Amino acid sequence: MKLKTTSLICSLIFGIHLSFGQKLDKNQLDALSAEQFPIALQELREFLSIPNDAHYPDHVDKNVEFCDELFKKRGFKNVILTTGGPPLMLASRNVKNAKRTVLFYIQVDGQPVDTSKWEQESPYTPVVKMSDSQGKWKTLDWEKVKEGTEDDWRIFARSASDAKGPINMFLAAIDIIDSKHWKPNYDIKVIMDFEEELGSPHLPGAVKKYKDELKADMFVILDGPRHISNQPTLTFGARGISTITLKTFGPRVPQHSGHYGNYVPNPALTMSKLLASMKDDHGRVIIPGYYDGIEIDDKTKEILRNVPDDENAIRKKIGIAAIDKVSDNYQESIQYPSLNIRGLSSAWVGKKVRTIIPDEAIAEIDVRTVPESDPEKLIQSIKKHIETQGFHFVDEKPTEEERAKYTKLISFDYKTSYRAFRTDFNTEIGQWLYKAMKRAFDQEPVRIRIAGGSIPISPFVTTLGIPAVSVPTVNSDNNQHSPNENLRLGNFKDGIKTCLAILTERF
Amino acid sequence: MKLKTTSLICSLIFGIHLSFGQKLDKNQLDALSAEQFPIALQELREFLSIPNDAHYPDHVDKNVEFCDELFKKRGFKNVILTTGGPPLMLASRNVKNAKRTVLFYIQVDGQPVDTSKWEQESPYTPVVKMSDSQGKWKTLDWEKVKEGTEDDWRIFARSASDAKGPINMFLAAIDIIDSKHWKPNYDIKVIMDFEEELGSPHLPGAVKKYKDELKADMFVILDGPRHISNQPTLTFGARGISTITLKTFGPRVPQHSGHYGNYVPNPALTMSKLLASMKDDHGRVIIPGYYDGIEIDDKTKEILRNVPDDENAIRKKIGIAAIDKVSDNYQESIQYPSLNIRGLSSAWVGKKVRTIIPDEAIAEIDVRTVPESDPEKLIQSIKKHIETQGFHFVDEKPTEEERAKYTKLISFDYKTSYRAFRTDFNTEIGQWLYKAMKRAFDQEPVRIRIAGGSIPISPFVTTLGIPAVSVPTVNSDNNQHSPNENLRLGNFKDGIKTCLAILTERF
Numbered sequence A, B: 001m002k003l004k005t006t007s008l009i010c011s012l013i014f015g016i017h018l019s020f021g022q023k024l025d026k027n028q029l030d031a032l033s034a035e036q037f038p039i040a041l042q043e044l045r046e047f048l049s050i051p052n053d054a055h056y057p058d059h060v061d062k063n064v065e066f067c068d069e070l071f072k073k074r075g076f077k078n079v080i081l082t083t084g085g086p087p088l089m090l091a092s093r094n095v096k097n098a099k100r101t102v103l104f105y106i107q108v109d110g111q112p113v114d115t116s117k118w119e120q121e122s123p124y125t126p127v128v129k130m131s132d133s134q135g136k137w138k139t140l141d142w143e144k145v146k147e148g149t150e151d152d153w154r155i156f157a158r159s160a161s162d163a164k165g166p167i168n169m170f171l172a173a174i175d176i177i178d179s180k181h182w183k184p185n186y187d188i189k190v191i192m193d194f195e196e197e198l199g200s201p202h203l204p205g206a207v208k209k210y211k212d213e214l215k216a217d218m219f220v221i222l223d224g225p226r227h228i229s230n231q232p233t234l235t236f237g238a239r240g241i242s243t244i245t246l247k248t249f250g251p252r253v254p255q256h257s258g259h260y261g262n263y264v265p266n267p268a269l270t271m272s273k274l275l276a277s278m279k280d281d282h283g284r285v286i287i288p289g290y291y292d293g294i295e296i297d298d299k300t301k302e303i304l305r306n307v308p309d310d311e312n313a314i315r316k317k318i319g320i321a322a323i324d325k326v327s328d329n330y331q332e333s334i335q336y337p338s339l340n341i342r343g344l345s346s347a348w349v350g351k352k353v354r355t356i357i358p359d360e361a362i363a364e365i366d367v368r369t370v371p372e373s374d375p376e377k378l379i380q381s382i383k384k385h386i387e388t389q390g391f392h393f394v395d396e397k398p399t400e401e402e403r404a405k406y407t408k409l410i411s412f413d414y415k416t417s418y419r420a421f422r423t424d425f426n427t428e429i430g431q432w433l434y435k436a437m438k439r440a441f442d443q444e445p446v447r448i449r450i451a452g453g454s455i456p457i458s459p460f461v462t463t464l465g466i467p468a469v470s471v472p473t474v475n476s477d478n479n480q481h482s483p484n485e486n487l488r489l490g491n492f493k494d495g496i497k498t499c500l501a502i503l504t505e506r507f
Helices: A006-014 A028-048 A057-072 A142-147 A162-177 A204-209 A268-276 A299-306 A311-318 A375-388 A399-404 A428-441 A458-464 A489-503 B006-014 B026-048 B057-072 B144-147 B161-179 B203-210 B267-278 B298-306 B309-319 B374-389 B401-404 B428-441 B458-463 B489-503
Strands: A078-079 A090-091 A101-109 A128-132 A137-140 A154-156 A186-195 A216-219 A233-236 A241-247 A340-347 A359-370 A392-394 A410-417 A446-448 A468-470 A485-488 B075-079 B088-093 B100-107 B127-131 B137-140 B154-156 B184-192 B219-220 B232-237 B240-249 B340-347 B359-371 B392-394 B411-416 B444-447 B468-470 B486-488
Touching: A006 A311, A028 A057, A028 A142, A028 A162, A028 A428, A028 A489, A057 A078, A057 A090, A057 B458, A078 A446, A078 B298, A090 A375, A101 B057, A128 A142, A128 B154, A137 A142, A137 B026, A154 A489, A154 B458, A204 A458, A216 A428, A216 A458, A233 A468, A233 B374, A241 A375, A241 B401, A268 A340, A268 A359, A268 B267, A268 B486, A299 A446, A311 A458, A311 B468, A340 B267, A340 B468, A359 A375, A375 A392, A375 B026, A392 A399, A392 B203, A410 B340, A410 B359, A428 A468, A428 A489, A428 B428, B006 B374, B026 B144, B026 B154, B026 B240, B026 B428, B057 B075, B057 B088, B057 B161, B137 B489, B144 B401, B161 B489, B203 B458, B232 B428, B240 B267, B240 B374, B267 B309, B267 B359, B267 B374, B298 B309, B309 B486, B359 B374, B374 B392, B392 B401, B428 B468, B486 B489
Parallel strands: A101 A186, A101 A216, A216 A468, A233 A446, A392 A410, B100 B184, B100 B219, B219 B468, B232 B444, B392 B411
Antiparallel strands: A078 A090, A090 A186, A128 A137, A128 A154, A154 A485, A241 A359, A241 A410, A340 A359, A340 B340, B075 B088, B088 B184, B127 B137, B127 B154, B154 B486, B240 B359, B240 B411, B340 B359
């Protein structure tokens, strides 16, 4: 290991393990973060200048190289983990007498860009902007930015929030503890994903292959936006996702609706009846066993209620008068698996419409799973339900024999992309992060029991068997995955503080 | 009126109204038709050589001109009826002491062509083909055709069956009676439509405008294919068609199905439930009053049962194991109005699928109406049903106020294209045509009480108030509306005989 920073040299020469960091209060953390912030912002600017669309191998290579530098110069030992696709990189930094090993997950690649839709020269040329009195974003000169910034200014570039910003927050916090010769009392591992926006297809295999290298006591995900209120947030899980494609079959080819209306059964009606049979009028799944095993105790309900969701504002923003009645509030609703029709099609609508009885109807379903519901079990309960509705399952297309024999024909294809995970509030990692956050902000963090959306980190939880919690830091209105992605500078500063509090929170 | 044929001159000079035609039996009619057939075939060949896509005004003009000649030289008096679009032409030929006036409808224009899909030089260059032992169509030299033909040979060209063929059948029958100095004891009017394949959009207005010119006691439609058994057929009506477009509304824009699955109501589910509520599991409409007024007595049921449908063969051809249970046979099923989902769409399926809750779902419906069911009443019963399902109707898109107030939002657009018509078997026209057909073929004609499909002639029935019956003559496997349209020569000959029997059937 090549030593680069004087702080590390000092701590090694003198054998002193300074560990006063954990006593820092909110004000001290604020001051240290504010001091490091301008340096971190310049490093972030440099990092964001490297294009990072994982579709392009040269983008991946340049980011791998840059990350290698970033971590090496802070005393990390880096290892490339080959995957068959873009590699993973594992950076490690140990301490003597470490009580735990904490594995941090960071994502380096970003969504593809359409430069024409960005209000700046390039998504890979970061700019800082301020909002004027009309709410319009105005670009600021970088020289002016160096003189001083305001919390509501934002840095605009691809990956500013998702998720290079959090990497620089973490590194800035490392720089702070190193400059003070403080050391965490745990070993640090950082796993870097260079293909997250492609759905991390090589991750499950790689986690199995590098099980030993990735071994840790807990798993911290430095990704995602804070709660919409922009209050400090901890997220304890994410729903999984499985998808199903259903296809019902009518006549072999579309038939004239005049000649055969009232005679040839219509596959669009068959599909409608099937979909209608899966849920009640209030959006609750009525397939037997679908919500089995989910029990939410009063204490948990209270934590869910304490999430500061303004549901009137959400409904207004989305444009709906009422919600599905799986529960009566947002946080409780997403504790249950969903069953969503994400696409539906039969023959043609609009200008292409024809007076026919269609030959088939297609429904695309997505099921968001929760830890209580094994995806395979849920999917089989849906399949069972379809069977009890009188359907005969076919492979791809019905054979002539099946057409002659069965009145209701359907094909059923499914796959599970990511599994759900959820870590208890009261686990060691949950308590440890909670304490760090409370110290950093002098207030209760918003605790999200499970996020509605799905993230591809389940292999860490399921294969490695370690509890995971997300520490989201960025503003929720960051235009993630869209043009003009940005990171609020106040969130960047708070993010440095968040990481500093975590690095100085002791076991 | 310029007299052209010697037969007409004779009958006028001598004042002789020869009227022995009605005594002709099957064999005599066969002989006369067979004799006229080769001449008629050459005239058909010439007629089919004139392109007739109503999208092109020069096509229309050339056909109007040719028809004018065709009828003039047979002693008809022709009048052009302007419509604002392609004109109608009315040809009339009167007799002294006429007991009735019979209005014949013929269609001159044909479907658009895609020459590349025809197995001949041009759809407007007719060829005669015979089927070889492998069932392949082989083109014959016209010189060989002139030497003699077989009934199973076919003439291939656009409009051979739909519907220039029937025009030449009629004209050939006129030639036969004229050559024999026979006269019908009724006045003949022939209305020629040059835009039928466009849906005759100007016909309703024109029928109103030319009410007096079109006045008649009965209306004979020389169009459409015979029953699939190719037995002589009379069709006493056609279902009407109305269409409805339904659109249900969910979130203002599509929402992430992870964030909001279980929370934001899904418009594809709402649509599925609505469509499912309209029919039972056997395809029967369960909207109150939908089938009201339809009573089929035992005698009618017998006539329906006597139609030689091979329903096992139909189901096999279409590829279905069972039929909708509106009735237990085909003919009875189409006595009822239908309610068919002809198209369905929400968000995307297949490769374009996205994990979203869609913003809207669209269903395209067609309703085939019968005389007992006023289309407006039927449509209002559907609308009423939707209302009882708790929907609020919006214009095009919901306003912000509607989004905030109502949980189930839908738009409802409809139009009635053609109305249904049906003439009783026992009317004068029904009996008269039945007798003519029975004499011509020495067997009961297949009597279709109502055809499932819709034709744009309802203005004649509703505006003029005259009973109508179709006399279909062409083979049902004629590739109507498709490439390689054809007319079986045996059907052409039988068609001449059919027209001859009608022209010689007296009141």
